Structure formats: C-alpha cells, structure tokens
Amino acid sequence: MNWFKKFMYGRYGVDELSIALLILSIILIFISEMLSKYLYAFGLIAYIPILLYAFRTFSKNIYKRQQENGKYLRMKNALIVWLKQKQVRAKELKTHKYFKCPNCKQTLRVPRRKGKITITCPKCKNKFKGKS
Ligand SMILES: [Zn+2]
Known part of the structure; x- marks a missing residue:
C-alpha cells in the first residue's frame, strides 16, 4: 500500500x-x-459522473x-431547506395559508377560514387584503 500513499500524495482524494x-x-x-x-447512448452518459469522480x-x-465541493454543499443545503419548507407547508395546508407581501416579498403565514382579512407585514408594516 506504500506505492498508493505515494501516488495519492498531493492529490485531492474523495x-x-x-x-x-x-x-x-x-x-x-x-x-x-x-x-x-x-x-x-444513455449507457455512455451514465459513465460521465464516474469519470468526473476519478478526475476529481x-x-x-x-x-x-x-471550491467545487463547497458549491455543491451550498446547493445541497439550499435544496434540503427548500424541501423541508415544502414539507411544513404541506402539513399546514388545512390550517394555514401563505401570502407574499407585495411590497417586500416576505412570505407571511395566516390561519385559514377567517374570511377577508387585512394582513400587516411584520417586516415592512405594509397592509394588504387577502382571503384566508
Ligand atoms: Zn413586507
């Protein structure tokens, strides 16, 4: 295994x-x-990631x-946050409704079945009407 250690010296690794x-x-x-x-042709495309793996x-x-790994990790984390947000919203679908503030684009959550309401954005204090 010594030759492998020498070979991998100065190389990036996994x-x-x-x-x-x-x-x-x-x-x-x-x-x-x-x-x-x-x-x-799809079979050939399937080997591209494994070649990238070896290259890296x-x-x-x-x-x-x-840098590439950092970029990948940031994208992966953003995807996880987005999926968790979707999961939470799916759970609250019957009890809450989401609005977007027309002024600052902040997402606001209001309880459902309150009829026509005036929503005040906690971030920019903008008021707008909505139906919950
Ligand atoms: Zn706002």
Missing part, C-alpha cells in the same frame, strides 16, 4: 461531491441497464476541487 457523483453514476448505470433496448479524486488542483 469528498462529498465525489461520493454524490459515484452514486449518480451507479443510478444512471442501473437505469441504462433497464432502458438499454431503447436508449443505447486524482486531481492535484486541491483549491479548485474544494
């Missing part, structure tokens, strides 16, 4: 983005196996690979 690329490739290969009768792992441009 990070979260690389693992995601590897998983993506496995999923794509699996799908392409199922669709192989219909889409021949053995890359010596550590700074650039860290």
Whole structure:
C-alpha cells in the first residue's frame, strides 16, 4: 500500500461531491441497464459522473476541487431547506395559508377560514387584503 500513499500524495482524494457523483453514476448505470433496448447512448452518459469522480479524486488542483465541493454543499443545503419548507407547508395546508407581501416579498403565514382579512407585514408594516 506504500506505492498508493505515494501516488495519492498531493492529490485531492474523495469528498462529498465525489461520493454524490459515484452514486449518480451507479443510478444512471442501473437505469441504462433497464432502458438499454431503447436508449443505447444513455449507457455512455451514465459513465460521465464516474469519470468526473476519478478526475476529481486524482486531481492535484486541491483549491479548485474544494471550491467545487463547497458549491455543491451550498446547493445541497439550499435544496434540503427548500424541501423541508415544502414539507411544513404541506402539513399546514388545512390550517394555514401563505401570502407574499407585495411590497417586500416576505412570505407571511395566516390561519385559514377567517374570511377577508387585512394582513400587516411584520417586516415592512405594509397592509394588504387577502382571503384566508
Ligand atoms: Zn413586507
């Protein structure tokens, strides 16, 4: 294993983005196996993420690979926050309604079945009418 340690010296190695690329490739290969009768070229596309995985792992441009991973993690976290927000809203669908302040675009939550109401934005104090 000593030769491998020497080989990997100064190289980037595996990070979260690389693992995601590897998983993506496995999923794509699996799908392409199922669709192989219909889409021949799809099988080749499935290997692109695994090539990126290898390129990133053995890359010596550590700074650039860290930047890519950081970008990936920020996008992943934004997606998780967005999905959690959707989940919360789906749970509250029967009890609350969401409005967007026409002035500052702030999202506001009001209880349902109150009829026509005047909503005051807590952020910019703008008042607007809505039906809950
Ligand atoms: Zn507002």
